[in-house]
Structures are given as structure tokens and as C-alpha cells.
Amino acid sequence: GAGVSQSPSNKVTEKGKDVELRCDPISGHTALYWYRQSLGQGLEFLIYFQGNSAPDKSGLPSDRFSAERTGGSVSTLTIQRTQQEDSAVYLCASSLAGVDEQFFGPGTRLTVL
Amino acid sequence: QKEVEQNSGPLSVPEGAIASLNCTYSDRVSQSFFWYRQYSGKSPELIMSIYSNGDKEDGRFTAQLNKASQYVSLLIRDSQPSDSATYLCAVNSGSARQLTFGSGTQLTVLP
Numbered sequence: 001g002a003g004v005s006q007s008p009s010n011k012v013t014e015k016g017k018d019v020e021l022r023c024d025p026i027s028g029h030t031a032l033y034w035y036r037q038s039l040g041q042g043l044e045f046l047i048y049f050q051g052n053s054a055p056d057k058s059g060l061p062s063d064r065f066s067a068e069r070t071g072g073s074v075s076t077l078t079i080q081r082t083q084q085e086d087s088a089v090y091l092c093a094s095s096l097a098g099v100d101e102q103f104f105g106p107g108t109r110l111t112v113l
Numbered sequence: 114q115k116e117v118e119q120n121s122g123p124l125s126v127p128e129g130a131i132a133s134l135n136c137t138y139s140d141r142v143s144q145s146f147f148w149y150r151q152y153s154g155k156s157p158e159l160i161m162s163i164y165s166n167g168d169k170e171d172g173r174f175t176a177q178l179n180k181a182s183q184y185v186s187l188l189i190r191d192s193q194p195s196d197s198a199t200y201l202c203a204v205n206s207g208s209a210r211q212l213t214f215g216s217g218t219q220l221t222v223l224p
Contacts, residue, residue: 033211043157043201043214050210059211091156100145100205102212104156 002027004105006092012111013082021077021108025094032075033095033102034067038088046090049075051097082112116140117204119215127223132189134218136202139183145205146178146185147212150198157201161187192222 005024013019025032034046045059049069060066064082069075079086089109093102116139126132134148145164149157163169163176163185175188185204189196199219203212 031210035211042216043203043212045211045213048211056211089156100210100212101147101159101162103159104149107156 004092004094004103006090006105006108008108009106010109010111012113014113015084016081018078018080019082019110021079021090021110023075023077023092023105025073025075025092026103028096029094029103030072030097031095031099031102032069033093034075034077035091035093036088037091037107041088043091046077079110082110084112086110087112117202117213117215119200119202119218121216122219123221124218125221125223126192128192128194130192130222132192132196132220132222134187134189134200134202134220136185136187136215137183138185138202138204138213140204140206140213141180141183143180143183143204143206146176147203147205148174148176148185148187149201149203149214150196151201151217152198189220192220194222194224197221 007022030051032049047067048056064080067077089107091107092105095102148161151157161176163178169176173190177186199217201217202215
């Protein structure tokens with residue numbers, strides 16, 4: 001079946017602009033995660049959604065970052081007033097409820113000029 | 114702070130040899146352990162999961178877990194050049210669903 005999909009695959013933006021990144025999880029997966037991977041920083045957790053429960057936002061680095069998940073499926077990660085340090089690959093993963101195995105999408109490479 | 118430590122490498126092994134990748138974690142209540150493979154420019158791919166002490170084998174891959182020593186390892190038998198990648202160790206601590214990742218070990222299998 002189809003895996004996790006993300007769009008766009010690449011995004012170049014200017015400092016101060018807002019960006020939206022999209023994630024479509026594996027069908028039937030109720031848990032959705034956002035991570036980011038920066039050069040030399042490793043994979044860093046951002047936010048977690050499980051069904052209709054309140055999201056775990058504990059990994060968001062600042063209030064410029066927000067995410068929503070509509071209808072328990074597609075998720076959008078929004079970064080407002082982008083900064084150069086936001087440049088990274090943003091990865092989305094999904095899993096079945098109660099199962100820890102997470103499957104990653106191809107990622108969105110964000111470059112802030 | 115929960116930490117997952119890996120030797121960054123690079124680790125080089127000849128084709129056909131056994132590659133041994135190691136990982137330690139700091140949170141004693143960790144319950145689930147994973148190995149991901151990440152090719153350059155690609156996203157992480159789950160290759161092994163392990164939940165109980167001991168060994169788990171899947172084809173050429175064996176994951177080993179020792180909770181008392183807070184240690185998890187991955188053995189790759191009969192290494193192939195196509196195994197050349199960065200291997201990420203990831204740990205889930207149960208109450209928090211997100212994974213904590215190590216910085217990865219870069220493996221090169223020499224033909």
C-alpha cells in the first residue's frame with residue numbers, strides 16, 4: 001500500500017516568510033509525528049497527534065511553529081516568520097494506534113535564505 | 114534528558130564481513146527499541162524493532178537488547194555494499210510516544 005507522503009519535497013523561502021508543509025499518513029494509521037533533521041543535529045521530535053486527542057507539542061522549538069491535523073488524517077506544519085536556523089529536512093511519520101513502529105515519509109527539505 | 118548514544122563512525126567493513134553497530138540509552142524505563150537505515154538524501158527506513166531482552170533475527174540482521182546494561186546492538190551478517198548507509202538507533206520510553214534518536218553510525222561496506 002501507499003506509504004507516508006509529504007509535500008512539497010523541496011521548499012526555498014525568504015527569511016520572514018511563512019511556510020506550510022503537508023503530511024498524508026499511511027491509511028489507517030491514527031498516530032502522526034513530525035520530526036526535523038538538521039545537518040549535524042540528528043532527528044528531533046516536534047509534535048505528535050493521536051486520533052482526536054490533544055497533540056503533544058512538547059518538541060516545538062518556538063511559538064512560530066504550529067501544526068494541525070484535520071479529520072484525523074492529513075497534517076499541516078506551519079512555520080511563521082521563518083529564520084535561517086529553521087532550514088532542515090522536516091520528516092513526518094505515522095504508526096498504528098498503540099504500536100511504536102513508526103514509518104517515515106520522504107521529507108520536505110526547507111531552505112530559508 | 115533522555116539520551117541515545119551511538120558511535121558516529123565511520124565504520125568500514127569488507128564485503129561479506131559482519132558489521133556490528135552499538136547503541137546505549139539513558140532512560141531505564143525505555144521499552145521499545147528500533148534500528149533505522151538512512152541512505153544519503155533519503156528518509157529513515159525501519160529495519161528492526163526489538164522489545165525484549167535477547168536476540169531477534171530477521172534475514173541478515175540481528176538486533177540484540179540488554180536492558181540491564183541499557184544497550185542495544187545491530188549485527189549485519191554477510192555485509193554488502195548496498196548496506197552502506199547511516200544506521201540510526203531509536204528508543205521509545207513508553208509514556209511518551211515519540212522516538213528519541215541517536216546521531217547515527219555511518220557504515221561503509223567495501224567491495
